[in-house]
Amino acid sequence: MKKSLFKIAVGVLALFGFAASFVGCNSSTIGTGQQAAGGAPYEVIAVVEKPQWEGIVGDTLREIFALPVDYVNQYEPRMDLMRVMRSAFEGFIKIHRNVLFVTVDPSQQVGSSAVKNKYADGQLIVYVNAPSDEAMVKYLSENKEGVLKAFEDAERDRAIKLNSKHKEGVMIDKIQKMFGFTLDLPRGYTSRGTSGDSLLVTSFEYPVATQGIAIYSYPYNGKSDFELENLVRQRNNFVKNIPGPSDGSYMKTVDIYGPEVTYKRINGRFWAEMRGFWDLQNDFMGGPMLSWSTLDKENNKVICIDCYVFSPKHGQRDLLRGLEHLIYSVKFPSEEQSEQK
DSSP states (O other), X not given: OOSSOOOOOOOOOOOOOOOTTTOOEEEOOSOSOOOBOBSOTTEEEEEOOHHHHTSHHHXXXXXXXXXXXXXXXXXXXXXXXXXXXXXXXXXXXTTBSEEEEEEEOTTOOSEEEEEESSSSBTOEEEEEEESSHHHHHHHHHHTHHHHHHHHHHHHHHHHHHXXXXXXXXXXXXXXXXXXXXXXXOBTTOEEEEEETTXXXXXXXXXXXXXEEEEEEEEEOOOXXXXXXXXXXXXXXXXXXXXXXXXXXXXXXEOOSSOOEEEEEEETTEEEEEEEEEEEEETSOOEEEEEXXXXXXXXGTEEEEEEEEEEOSSSOOHHHHHHHHGGGGGOBOHHHHHHHHO
């Protein structure tokens, strides 16, 4: 273990600042002179008239956007919903990052569409139409995941774009040197230490919150390396090197509430995605965790990017999603070469 042991930092968090199956998405051709879209991350402005907002349409909208985020320590909604009438859709509201137009009119057919960058750069506007309140409720209920995913994907794309412009070069270079891949780590991440050539920990510290990343690698022994039991075993083997604030305390994976593993391809690469919770052995701290494991074929190693959040008094949703977005920027040398061909 090198000099800087990775302390789980106790650092108030300031959080200011399309799904193809749901709708087709068309980019605006306004140009590059637009101002940036405003509003807080994961905030949606619903443009809905009063009769609908106070009736079953409004109830359905509130129910959909209040669906809980999985694998956080307390209830948090998938998106934060605000509402305005059509006559109030002007000024700074008109350039909000996420807008949902809900129109109930007997002349309308049931359907939806979306436009990017209509009034501001980075904006997504989703339009949903129906001839009656009942038809609108039915459509929204049947397509709620598509509605949510459209806005969540838009937030992800904004984060990826922002991270690519504001990189933490020192840490990116260190990760590439140790593990052979790059990712667009945003500014503010600092090293918390390394262990040999197989473990690196970095984190972004807020006054009372932490976004942490442990990257580690180990020899590949076969497909069973990506089974849940083995992923947990390897995680515990590495993160026990992340000590807590008291003597004899260290990070471990909670086994009472999961974790769970799913398999997916991101930018063509296979990943095992594990979600769950972490806590400390011999102490009282914890929070959500997620990790991605993939095979580095050239070096016959499993590479794991393990992320954790500590935020006991404030929201965890945005912190966790900020870490989730990083995986979309991961590139191995072979993938970069194929892109250049």
